[in-house]
Amino acid sequence: MTQYVLRRLIHSVFIIWGCATLVFFLLRLIPGDPVIQMLGPEYTPEAAEALRRKLGLDEPLQVQYVRWFGNILRGDLGGSIASGETVTGAIATGLPKTLSLAALSFLIAIVIAVPAGVAAALKRNTIVDYAASVVAFVGVSMPSFWFGIILILVFAVWLGWLPATGYAELTDDGFVEWLRRLILPSLAIGAGYAAILMRFVRAGLLEVLGSDYVRTARAKGARERTVIVRHALRNALIPVVTIAGIQLALLLSGAVVVETVFSIRGIGRILVGAIFDRDYPMVQGVILLVAVIFVLANLVVDIVYTFLDPRIHYG
Amino acid sequence: MARVVSAPAVEGVSPVGQAGVGPPADLPVGSPSGGSRFWRRLRRERKAFVGLVLIALLAVVAVIGPAVAPHHPDADDFGILEPPSLAHPMGTDSFGRDLFSRMIIGTRVSFSVGIVAAAAALVVGGLLGLLAGYYGRWVDSLISRAIDLLWAFPVIILAVGLVAVFGAGFRNVTLAIAVAYLDDFARIVRAETLGLREQDFTLAARALGATDRRIMGRHILPNMVAPLIVQATFAVGLGILSESTLTFLGLGVNPATPTWGLALNEGRDFVRQAWWISVFPGLAIVLTVMSLNLFGDGLRDALDVKGVAERA
Numbered sequence: 001m002t003q004y005v006l007r008r009l010i011h012s013v014f015i016i017w018g019c020a021t022l023v024f025f026l027l028r029l030i031p032g033d034p035v036i037q038m039l040g041p042e043y044t045p046e047a048a049e050a051l052r053r054k055l056g057l058d059e060p061l062q063v064q065y066v067r068w069f070g071n072i073l074r075g076d077l078g079g080s081i082a083s084g085e086t087v088t089g090a091i092a093t094g095l096p097k098t099l100s101l102a103a104l105s106f107l108i109a110i111v112i113a114v115p116a117g118v119a120a121a122l123k124r125n126t127i128v129d130y131a132a133s134v135v136a137f138v139g140v141s142m143p144s145f146w147f148g149i150i151l152i153l154v155f156a157v158w159l160g161w162l163p164a165t166g167y168a169e170l171t172d173d174g175f176v177e178w179l180r181r182l183i184l185p186s187l188a189i190g191a192g193y194a195a196i197l198m199r200f201v202r203a204g205l206l207e208v209l210g211s212d213y214v215r216t217a218r219a220k221g222a223r224e225r226t227v228i229v230r231h232a233l234r235n236a237l238i239p240v241v242t243i244a245g246i247q248l249a250l251l252l253s254g255a256v257v258v259e260t261v262f263s264i265r266g267i268g269r270i271l272v273g274a275i276f277d278r279d280y281p282m283v284q285g286v287i288l289l290v291a292v293i294f295v296l297a298n299l300v301v302d303i304v305y306t307f308l309d310p311r312i313h314y315g
Numbered sequence: 316m317a318r319v320v321s322a323p324a325v326e327g328v329s330p331v332g333q334a335g336v337g338p339p340a341d342l343p344v345g346s347p348s349g350g351s352r353f354w355r356r357l358r359r360e361r362k363a364f365v366g367l368v369l370i371a372l373l374a375v376v377a378v379i380g381p382a383v384a385p386h387h388p389d390a391d392d393f394g395i396l397e398p399p400s401l402a403h404p405m406g407t408d409s410f411g412r413d414l415f416s417r418m419i420i421g422t423r424v425s426f427s428v429g430i431v432a433a434a435a436a437l438v439v440g441g442l443l444g445l446l447a448g449y450y451g452r453w454v455d456s457l458i459s460r461a462i463d464l465l466w467a468f469p470v471i472i473l474a475v476g477l478v479a480v481f482g483a484g485f486r487n488v489t490l491a492i493a494v495a496y497l498d499d500f501a502r503i504v505r506a507e508t509l510g511l512r513e514q515d516f517t518l519a520a521r522a523l524g525a526t527d528r529r530i531m532g533r534h535i536l537p538n539m540v541a542p543l544i545v546q547a548t549f550a551v552g553l554g555i556l557s558e559s560t561l562t563f564l565g566l567g568v569n570p571a572t573p574t575w576g577l578a579l580n581e582g583r584d585f586v587r588q589a590w591w592i593s594v595f596p597g598l599a600i601v602l603t604v605m606s607l608n609l610f611g612d613g614l615r616d617a618l619d620v621k622g623v624a625e626r627a
Contacts, residue, residue, distance in 0.1 A: 018463075027480075029480050143601075256471060290469060
């Protein structure tokens with residue numbers, strides 16, 4: 001077990017190193033001279049030379065590469081070309097928003113998916129099951145950003161219940177305002193995620209309900225409710241944890257896109273803005289960050305998984 | 316991003332379980348060809364059948380679109396932001412263009428990007444997976460590590476990054492989506508190859524002196540057509556979703572091309588004045604992607620494929 005965790009840890013370190021290398025070459029792959037691209041209409045030979053020196057592009061490639069890693073390890077991702085702030089600073093202001101969004105989306109997805117999946121499994125092949133299945137199909141096939149626009153249309157424009165855009169700080173504006181502004185974007189992301197999870201809850205529960213230990217629990221006279229919650233659901237949720245981890249990407253990429261819809265300046269909005277500004281250090285920083293978060297999240301899920309199900313042994 | 320997730324089969328609908336038991340009673344005497352047996356199964360798989368019919372309809376729209384669209388997609392001599400009416404079933408946009416005509420033309424763009432990206436991912440990813448699975452050792456290590464790397468980036472982030480570097484436009488967007496989904500195919504083909512490599516028929520072919528190329532082409536690849544078709548179906552749908560996402564972000568195909576994602580980008584800006592610009596393009600995307608998902612899902616049941624990805 002310790003050995004397994006250790007091996008996964010080392011693997012993750014290598015993957016992150018690979019990601020950083022890939023992101024390093026991202027800037028160097030830009031067709032033509034990246035400095036000319038970045039300066040755009042403000043190009044003068046002197047400005048180009050200055051920028052090239054600032055980005056260290058005038059040095060040999062291996063020197064740049066070593067410096068890139070040294071900087072990353074010190075938490076220095078360089079400075080934004082467009083705004084002058086540091087990339088780490090911009091990320092530090094954006095990341096809490098994105099993480100709040102992802103966390104609330106996750107919560108919403110669980111709250112929808114588990115009861116819906118349980119209902120579909122218990123009422124299998126009834127109208128409840130079919131309805132859940134149809135809704136799940138639509139949910140999986142729907143772009144999160146479109147659902148976000150529809151939510152704005154219904155809850156902000158037509159009903160006027162919730163604000164259409166913006167973000168409120170939890171610390172400054174209080175929980176209610178924070179939630180009011182975050183609920184629609186979180187629902188936009190959480191819906192698709194819930195659709196996927198729901199199908200696995202249903203399938204997992206159906207499988208477990210036919211097992212010996214559920215029959216035993218019933219035979220010894222446990223109440224149906226106890227059988228479902230204590231015996232069946234607990235085991236049915238184990239594969240769901242894996243799926244939840246694997247589909248974390250959905251939350252992250254969902255956040256990136258939905259932030260644009262709701263004008264929330266999280267890391268997704270920062271990334272898209274940086275691409276339009278040709279602010280390559282910022283683009284590099286955000287992409288690297290997302291990859292690292294994703295790799296680490298998957299690592300955590302894998303490790304949690306081994307604790308959840310002691311039957312699983314890794315050689 | 317990933318996601319090799321064996322999605323749960325929906326039981327109760329699938330006739331596949333009986334396939335191994337013996338031919339169902341209604342089969343004609345004699346051995347039906349693989350093709351006709353496949354169609355028979357597919358027709359019984361309601362989901363796949365509905366999906367296929369819808370895809371066929373949308374494909375017809377994509378092909379003959381310009382001929383049936385009531386107006387030229389760029390004709391802008393109508394009223395601005397007119398709500399849906401008989402003359403303009405989906406209303407008009409902020410330039411006074413007929414949204415219905417633009418949606419019809421957009422079908423072609425979506426399908427083109429989705430199909431080309433899925434095909435490219437299938438060919439390149441499949442080849443990498445085949446080489447990794449067949450040759451093993453350092454070839455496998457090298458390819459698998461590269462695939463692991465691609466896997467470390469969520470699809471949309473990877474696609475956005477690639478478009479950021481190489482620029483937007485039809486070719487680059489398609490390419491970026493293909494690269495982002497390539498690892499799924501590589502993983503499936505690698506896993507299948509690992510199993511098939513040790514099968515008796517492969518070993519026999521090798522004992523008879525068949526070349527590696529012949530073994531891969533004649534004995535291994537034909538045996539994994541089913542999971543690849545299923546995966547490719549999902550990939551087309553995901554490609555269409557990704558294209559609309561990139562276009563919505565302003566990083567998609569040419570901004571002059573009428574596409575669903577572009578219309579939604581505008582819809583977002585006019586959400587208070589013109590709900591129709593937001594609603595209809597989204598419905599078009601949902602309908603298309605859902606048809607592909609239905610078909611892929613049903614196909615997976617019909618072909619009894621396990622372990623095919625469904626992902627974000």
